[in-house]
Amino acid sequence: MGNPAITLPSYDVLDAGDPLERLLRISADTTLSWLPELGGYLVTGYEDVLSAMKHPGMRSAVATRVFARLPEADQEALRRLRLSIDMWMGHATEEGHHRFQKLLKRYFTPAIINGLRPRVRELTGELLDAVAADGRMDVVPDLAFPLPANVIADMLGMPTSDRDRLREWSRHIMAVFQHADVEKLMASQDSVLEMQDYLREIVADRRVSPRDDLISMFAAAEREGVVNEDEIVANCVLLLFAGHETTATLISRGLQLLMANPDQLELLVSRPELNRSAIEEMMRHGGPATSVIRETIEPVTIAGHDIPAGEHIYLAIHTANHDPTVFADPMRFDITRKNNRHLGFGMGSYYCLGAALARVESDECFRLLLSRYPNIRPATDQAPVDVPLPPFGRRLDSLPVEF
Numbered sequence: 156m157g158n159p160a161i162t163l164p165s166y167d168v169l170d171a172g173d174p175l176e177r178l179l180r181i182s183a184d185t186t187l188s189w190l191p192e193l194g195g196y197l198v199t200g201y202e203d204v205l206s207a208m209k210h211p212g213m214r215s216a217v218a219t220r221v222f223a224r225l226p227e228a229d230q231e232a233l234r235r236l237r238l239s240i241d242m243w244m245g246h247a248t249e250e251g252h253h254r255f256q257k258l259l260k261r262y263f264t265p266a267i268i269n270g271l272r273p274r275v276r277e278l279t280g281e282l283l284d285a286v287a288a289d290g291r292m293d294v295v296p297d298l299a300f301p302l303p304a305n306v307i308a309d310m311l312g313m314p315t316s317d318r319d320r321l322r323e324w325s326r327h328i329m330a331v332f333q334h335a336d337v338e339k340l341m342a343s344q345d346s347v348l349e350m351q352d353y354l355r356e357i358v359a360d361r362r363v364s365p366r367d368d369l370i371s372m373f374a375a376a377e378r379e380g381v382v383n384e385d386e387i388v389a390n391c392v393l394l395l396f397a398g399h400e401t402t403a404t405l406i407s408r409g410l411q412l413l414m415a416n417p418d419q420l421e422l423l424v425s426r427p428e429l430n431r432s433a434i435e436e437m438m439r440h441g442g443p444a445t446s447v448i449r450e451t452i453e454p455v456t457i458a459g460h461d462i463p464a465g466e467h468i469y470l471a472i473h474t475a476n477h478d479p480t481v482f483a484d485p486m487r488f489d490i491t492r493k494n495n496r497h498l499g500f501g502m503g504s505y506y507c508l509g510a511a512l513a514r515v516e517s518d519e520c521f522r523l524l525l526s527r528y529p530n531i532r533p534a535t536d537q538a539p540v541d542v543p544l545p546p547f548g549r550r551l552d553s554l555p556v557e558f
């Protein structure tokens with residue numbers, strides 16, 4: 156590693172405070188900086204983030220980032236977690252990544268995903284029925300968190316009685332994406348291993364009695380020699396964590412934004428045809444993925460600065476989505492915003508596989524929620540508390556509402 160601190164502004168990002176406000180402050184100063192605590196670069200401007208996302212000289216670096224910072228003994232203790240992560244979307248090699256993209260496109264087709272709409276509506280209805288008589292709910296545990304987990308449980312063909320286990324696993328596995336300590340990563344590893352063992356039984360069943368679910372699709376691909384059992388279970392774990400907390404955050408943050416902007420909530424209630432554009436604005440303004448991480452595999456130039464191979468680069472989606480040179484009045488939450496080219500689902504070769512699914516889930520959820528409870532409002536005067544998820548994330552654990 157060179158010494159970027161000599162030529163670039165550098166920032167501490169792990170201290171207390173709102174990580175997104177900090178990112179926006181950095182972004183107002185510069186598009187490229189150095190983060191000494193993380194030993195990586197940070198890119199904040201829209202055009203630079205976009206071109207880095209599309210750059211063939213960089214690859215996704217989740218695994219190396221999690222493990223490289225740990226002492227060797229901890230890395231060894233977490234060996235089985237790493238083995239699983241290395242299989243996610245075949246990221247370890249370009250051939251593997253293409254193989255998985257092609258394979259998963261068999262399931263994530265527009266026809267299959269749109270075909271899930273009635274079921275998503277039904278699952279949303281079940282959750283809303285459960286709180287209807289109370290006239291109030293906590294949106295996070297009662298709706299936003301269980302809905303995407305239940306959709307994924309259905310996709311994987313899990314029985315309804317096992318849904319709670321799925322949610323528990325998911326929470327632990329998320330530690331992989333935060334600047335978590337070894338204890339949390341060990342809990343993550345335990346959950347990954349438990350979930351994989353559980354899934355092996357479903358795979359065995361679908362080999363002999365295929366159904367209309369994702370694991371049956373994987374079992375068919377296994378027969379063709381495209382994928383093996385370890386890869387199947389590892390990638391089901393990936394789909395769980397990739398699609399659960401992200402979509403849950405979109406729903407809870409999206410509703411928080413609507414309630415904080417009553418004119419926009421009123422507009423959406425009176426014009427439900429704006430639902431899709433409202434969801435794109437939720438993705439831009441308060442999107443769940445606030446950054447992604449890359450590793451340079453060859454020397455690259457970003458914002459006029461040469462970066463050697465083997466460096467880590469954080470691409471700040473949140474600041475790109477608030478770049479005033481691309482989005483007029485970027486801090487304004489405007490559900491009628493036109494030409495909303497947000498980067499909330501990434502771009503380029505790692506573009507979100509589940510973007511259409513997340514859009515279907517949130518579309519159905521908001522349509523039903525607002526048609527049933529058009530006068531939904533915060534149940535308390537206190538602003539909801541954000542839990543910071545270092546380095547650049549945050550999560551809402553509670554959003555009490557009345558309706």
Ligand code: HEM
Pocket residue numbers: 215244256393394395397398399401402405442443444447448498499500501502504505506507508509510512513
């Ligand atoms: C609002 C919800 C979601 C958000 C904000 C989101 C965000 C993202 C982002 C930003 C990426 C790019 C990562 C990178 O560039 O390194 C990504 C990739 C991915 N997402 Fe999503 N996602 C969401 C929902 C889902 C769902 C529902 C699924 C599937 C069930 C899913 C599966 C994936 C997978 C498998 C990848 C990796 C794609 C690849 O490497 O080729 N996501 N997502």
